[in-house]
Amino acid sequence: MKFNQPIVDTFKDLKRVAKSYPGRLIDVLDCFNQNQYDSKTWLVDCLNQYPYHFKMKTNDSVKIAILAGWYGLMAKLVSENFTLKPIGEIHSYDFDPFVKNIGKLLFPEITFVEQDITELDLDNKGYSIVINTSCEHIDQSLLYKSIDTAPANTLFVLQSNNMSYVQQHINCVDSLQMFEKQYESRLDKVRAYELHKEKYTRYMLIGVKR
Numbered sequence: 001m002k003f004n005q006p007i008v009d010t011f012k013d014l015k016r017v018a019k020s021y022p023g024r025l026i027d028v029l030d031c032f033n034q035n036q037y038d039s040k041t042w043l044v045d046c047l048n049q050y051p052y053h054f055k056m057k058t059n060d061s062v063k064i065a066i067l068a069g070w071y072g073l074m075a076k077l078v079s080e081n082f083t084l085k086p087i088g089e090i091h092s093y094d095f096d097p098f099v100k101n102i103g104k105l106l107f108p109e110i111t112f113v114e115q116d117i118t119e120l121d122l123d124n125k126g127y128s129i130v131i132n133t134s135c136e137h138i139d140q141s142l143l144y145k146s147i148d149t150a151p152a153n154t155l156f157v158l159q160s161n162n163m164s165y166v167q168q169h170i171n172c173v174d175s176l177q178m179f180e181k182q183y184e185s186r187l188d189k190v191r192a193y194e195l196h197k198e199k200y201t202r203y204m205l206i207g208v209k210r
Contacts, residue, residue, distance in 0.1 A: 016105050024098055028106075031071045039159065039202050040074050040133065042195050044081045047129075047157055047206060052189040054155035054208050055128045061088035062128035067117050067146060069094050072103040074133055075110045085128075093117055118142050122150040135160040136169040140182065143171075147186045147209055154209045156187060163200045179203045186210060 001007070018025045030036075056062055062085045066075045069092030079090050092103065095116035103112045117138075122130065130150060135143055135158050147156060160179055164172040173179040176194045183190070187207030195202045 013106050017102055020105070021098060021102055024102060028071055028102060031073055035197060036073060038197070039195060040077050041081070042193075042202075043074075043131070043133065043157060043159065043204060044077055046191070046193055046204065047078075048081075048083045050084070050155070050191060050206050052208065053153070055151060055153040056126075057085065057128065059085070059128075061086040063088050063126050064090045064129045064131065065122070065125065065127045066090070066092040067120070067130060067132040068134040068137065069099075069103075069112070070134075071099055072107040072110045072112065074131060076107050078131070079110065093120065117146060120146065120149075122146060122154070127154060129155045129157065131157040133157075133159040136163065136166075136172045138171060140171055144186065147183075150209050152209055155206070156209060157204070157206050158183070159202060159204045161200050161202045173203060176203050179205060183207070 014025070017028055064078060064087060066078070069075055072092050075090050075092040079087060089111065091111045091113050093113045093115050094100065095114065097114050100112040100114045103110060127150070130146065132143070132146065160171070160173050162172055162174055163169055173182070176192055180190065180192050183205060186209060187205065188210045190205055190207035193204045
């Protein structure tokens with residue numbers, strides 16, 4: 001391991017988490033494992049290449065929502081690497097109050113919102129882009145609600161996987177075609193992708209609300 005100042009800072013942050021929230025340390029480390037990092041950097045790379053118009057794309061800046069954002073890794077990577085437009089605001093939503101508190105320790109520049117996405121109405125929030133990398137954890141009707149309450153041309157980025165053996169995964173898909181089928185009546189101009197990992201495949205859709 002190459003030891004440098006960013007690594008020193010990372011260990012400082014983890015020490016703060018361990019001191020304040022010792023029961024959450026393993027969960028935090030899981031958030032920052034290699035597969036999580038790979039899937040999220042892959043998302044940003046693909047999003048930066050999306051060619052079609054989406055809501056407020058012509059504005060000077062865009063507003064982005066991360067649903068089920070966990071400890072903020074997705075929001076952090078998007079805020080640092082998104083190149084299509086400057087980001088005016090980025091909000092990371094999660095229902096867990098500990099996530100918000102720990103996320104602020106790790107990424108104080110990110111705005112964390114403690115809210116259950118089942119109660120989230122996107123109609124008047126002004127988001128141009130909505131990202132959800134945890135579709136396998138969420139009932140399909142709730143995923144549809146997040147799209148249905150958003151204005152037309154809102155850009156959605158959705159990820160799922162085929163890891164149905166994980167207890168918390170209640171809504172996996174078996175193929176990219178199955179994932180596309182779930183959203184064909186709601187999203188237009190869809191780009192579909194899959195990322196093959198050693199033990200599973202991650203699927204991703206990028207498209208605008210009809």
